[in-house]
Amino acid sequence: MAVKKKSKLGVLQWFNKHTFHHSKYADIDRLVALKKKQGVKISVGIPTLNEADNIGKVIDALMPLMKEKDLVDEIAVIDSGSSDGTDEIAREKGAKVFVSEKHLKDEGVFFHKGENLWKSLHMLKGDIICWVDADIKNISPHFVYGLVGPMLEDKKIGYVKAFYERPIHSVSGLQGEGGGRVTEIFTRPMFNTFFPQLTGFIQPLSGEYAGRREILERVPFFIGYGVETGLLVDIEKTFGLKAMAQVDLDVRVHRNQTTKALGRMSFGLLQVYLHRVPALRPLLKDFNAIYRFPETQIAKDGKKEYFLSEKEVKEIERPPIKGVSEYQIRKSFENDFLAKLTDTLFNIKRDLRGKRE
Template identity: 45%
Template sequence: MHPRARRWFAQHTTAAGDWPVQRLRAAKGLTVVSVVLPALNEEHTIGTIVEGLVKLAERTSLVDEIVVMDSGSTDRTAEVARQAGASVFHRDDVLADYGSRPGKGEVLWKSLYVTHGDVLVFVDADLLDFGEHYVTGLLGPLLTDPETLLVKAFYDRPLLDVSVTGGGRVTELMARPLLCTFFPELAGVAQPLAGEYAARRDLLEKLPFAPGYGVETGLLVDTLRTHGLDAIAQVDLGERTHGHQDTAALGRMAASILATVATRVVPEHPLWPALTQFQREDGELRAVDSVVSSEERQPIVELPEYRYRTRTLD
């Protein structure tokens, strides 16, 4: 491990249990906390997660706002989330003049426009075992250390009967090798693709948002490049259980992450905008192309609509 990464790991890694509610309430002060759930067809899990967040907010006052960003669901995700107590926004209705793109990066970027928090906590909507520590753990370093700007989660991910502490398949086969090669200071980040993380608005509004599943990698690398390694922390959340995607879907995810890193390492090099995969139909092999976009959303603070909205809220 890179020497700086080793030092960082020792100094900036904590566990959810290190951050009791009483300590966080004392540290929160006037800080406004928004929890954001990006969601696409998650009607079976979204309600339980939102209900848990509502209970946390009522019991501790650590959460001020719960927002679900609907990425184009065709099921009852929006309805279930709204009934459970969340504010729900469809990606097509937010900043509509700028168009609407598919993928996770889009709804996270647009969430900055519809939320009010000084701190944003992102939680994936496919969790099968959500607990309050997903939020309290991530809030800990941000509420107690003003120098911390971004907090990443890590956890065990049971896959079949194997506990994968390091990360999922895309992490181990794509993200980690890329980061260790080009940004070795980040070698201590246990799960760079974790969908659970928290950050200060002051950071997020000034960073570009990569499309699709490249968004986590982009935010992590850009935080390193703009504010240094010590602006990042990570928290052990224990265990995370969620659904798993097929190999072809993971390939598309890996291609998005590769494009995100490539635009930062060799920005002048043109990227081919498609991934070719193969499937067999009626005994014949057929090539299937998927779009791999490298077009990123600009820092949202550059939008006049956002600056006006921020001044109005102030």
């Protein structure tokens, strides 16, 4: 794909022309033929933290796309330091495993999904990267071929978001609606106010998306809750809606967040708007990243007690990885041996510098 400057496309026109259903790409042999014609490699990255209960199921569901169909060239877990055996299970299932903190150490170490995605651009070899969350209970190959399909069909498309129905767990069982609460209560009103060109995205906060490397390596990544919003805003600003699409994956069943967790998530998302909306940017000067929320507990005498909890929720922004020197060097090598040698040399360099200091 030749990266071109942003060109305008109205949101209604985009919505009608760039919204697809995964069944359109169900002919995997056709996708493989298109992939070979383009001469591209496809990587699947799965960010994890203590996902031992489900990671094996996710890898088992996706592995046929690599072992049997040759659509995917690698499946890798990018782990934040799990303590429940997630990495061992992933290796046993045939996936590569990268521990995020062991890579690009000179750039600092953070622990969150966006950090793992940013670093995965350094670790994975694909020209197209597809990210899939590890907590999907109804995982199926269409979560991958549905997202990479539009890019294999149309070289002008470089970033594809998933959307789906998101059932929510309740005391009466799994309800057909109710997921995507932050999207409807916070993100959609904010998009309508500040980024109306993005209002056509049905699930802007969906955790599954795919992109071409030459687009992903040119945009910043927020390390936490804001990674999805930041990518939408920055990719549209740089490449325009013509480079973007969305695909209906039908239904996604996953672990639902508590209301308190969604509050922290919204607080992180708010920071993206402070960074990206010029009129709001002055508020960053005195911004306090400590998020306070009330909690209750039952005292020894059986009475309910109230107290305030605090948690730092700070959206740190990683720069476009294309400008990171270690990434530039690794990218220049074509085979895995030289890539591993690059990592070793950088580690030796860092260790020697540490001894001198």
